[in-house]
Amino acid sequence: MIIEIICIVLVLSGLLFLVGGAIGIIRFPDFYTRMHAAGKGDTMSVFLILIGVAIYQLNDFSIANLLVAGKIFFITIFIMWAGPTSTHALIKAGIDEGQKVWTREDKKGKPDA
Amino acid sequence: MENFFILTGVAIFALMLPILYRIIVGPTAIDRIVAVNMIGTKTMVLLIIIGMLFKRVDMFVDFALTYALLNFIGSLAAARFFDRVNPDKQIANLETKEQES
Amino acid sequence: MYRLSIFLLLCGIWIVFSGQFDAFHLALGVLSAAFITAISSSFLFVDRSKGFGARLRQITLLPGFLVWMLYQILLSNIHILKLAFSSGEIPEVKPSLVRIKTNLKTDFGKWMLANSITLTPGTITISIEGDELLIHSISSETTEGVLDDSMERKIARIFEPESQ
Numbered sequence: 001m002i003i004e005i006i007c008i009v010l011v012l013s014g015l016l017f018l019v020g021g022a023i024g025i026i027r028f029p030d031f032y033t034r035m036h037a038a039g040k041g042d043t044m045s046v047f048l049i050l051i052g053v054a055i056y057q058l059n060d061f062s063i064a065n066l067l068v069a070g071k072i073f074f075i076t077i078f079i080m081w082a083g084p085t086s087t088h089a090l091i092k093a094g095i096d097e098g099q100k101v102w103t104r105e106d107k108k109g110k111p112d113a
Numbered sequence: 114m115e116n117f118f119i120l121t122g123v124a125i126f127a128l129m130l131p132i133l134y135r136i137i138v139g140p141t142a143i144d145r146i147v148a149v150n151m152i153g154t155k156t157m158v159l160l161i162i163i164g165m166l167f168k169r170v171d172m173f174v175d176f177a178l179t180y181a182l183l184n185f186i187g188s189l190a191a192a193r194f195f196d197r198v199n200p201d202k203q204i205a206n207l208e209t210k211e212q213e214s
Numbered sequence: 215m216y217r218l219s220i221f222l223l224l225c226g227i228w229i230v231f232s233g234q235f236d237a238f239h240l241a242l243g244v245l246s247a248a249f250i251t252a253i254s255s256s257f258l259f260v261d262r263s264k265g266f267g268a269r270l271r272q273i274t275l276l277p278g279f280l281v282w283m284l285y286q287i288l289l290s291n292i293h294i295l296k297l298a299f300s301s302g303e304i305p306e307v308k309p310s311l312v313r314i315k316t317n318l319k320t321d322f323g324k325w326m327l328a329n330s331i332t333l334t335p336g337t338i339t340i341s342i343e344g345d346e347l348l349i350h351s352i353s354s355e356t357t358e359g360v361l362d363d364s365m366e367r368k369i370a371r372i373f374e375p376e377s378q
Contacts, residue, residue, distance in 0.1 A: 015124055022128045025147075067171070075177060079154070
């Protein structure tokens with residue numbers, strides 16, 4: 001029972017951060033700030049959801065479930081290393097392509113322009 | 114508990130729709146690449162939730178791991194494509210700030 | 215010494231991913247781990263001059279750093295959430311590029327610093343050129359945060375204790 005409550009709390013907070021990332025990628029004005037929402041919102045939310053699922057999986061304990069929880073934990077470790085790396089690669093590509101940085105001065109520009 | 118996982122899957126799927134907006138509207142190509150990368154990450158989580166629903170997580174976790182690896186490699190390859198588009202690297206329209214030490 | 219530890223690490227990964235404990239699969243795992251160790255063991259642990267004690271010290275200090283890092287990721291997600299739900303034209307955003315110097319020598323230390331800067335609130339490392347890091351910062355407060363070198367000292371204390 002208490003394991004289910006822990007799982008529900010972790011998954012719900014992960015979903016909250018996913019909502020933050022999804023709204024951020026729509027609302028933020030230029031490519032670089034969108035990169036902030038994409039790169040950070042994903043790491044923590046995926047971490048929370050997968051840890052919640054792994055804890056629920058350990059509810060009835062056996063060797064097979066322990067291996068599955070180990071694999072899920074491996075995926076979270078991989079996401080926490082690969083997320084920042086692909087963020088560097090993509091934002092470097094944006095710099096090389098010559099994306100404009102949105103500044104406070106261009107009032108006329110709509111956020112999407 | 115099963116209903117909770119169904120609701121979680123539906124919520125993750127609903128959260129893909131705003132990112133789909135960024136893929137369709139997104140002003141430049143690289144915005145679209147970032148959005149595809151985010152949808153890939155969400156798909157990976159969705160695969161594990163589907164595995165919890167079918168009671169076969171031991172099978173679906175391998176699919177999720179493979180999907181995460183392919184997603185990472187794909188975004189790196191797409192970023193590599195833009196590598197030498199702008200060789201003189203004038204960084205847009207913003208001053209850089211040095212560290213005073 | 216290093217080859218043996220890489221071999222044991224690969225065997226552990228094989229057991230976790232195959233999930234079968236009969237003799238055939240275990241023998242296959244030992245064979246492939248030995249093969250990979252033979253052809254490409256030099257990719258991991260590049261600096262072989264460090265002794266066993268130094269590595270053990272790194273391993274014992276690493277979990278504290280990871281817990282601190284997890285707390286920073288939580289803070290940065292809350293920051294993103296706050297920016298995403300602020301009303302009207304987002305008031306705090308004032309992007310700028312910062313260039314900082316680092317004293318870390320090894321590639322692994324620089325990689326760790328770059329990833330840590332990316333995961334702390336409001337900053338993303340764009341590129342590493344020599345010992346200079348180019349950083350995109352989302353507002354002026356986060357720019358102040360990245361200019362002091364407390365994070366770099368944390369990393370140097372774990373991975374490069376001789377440099378300070």
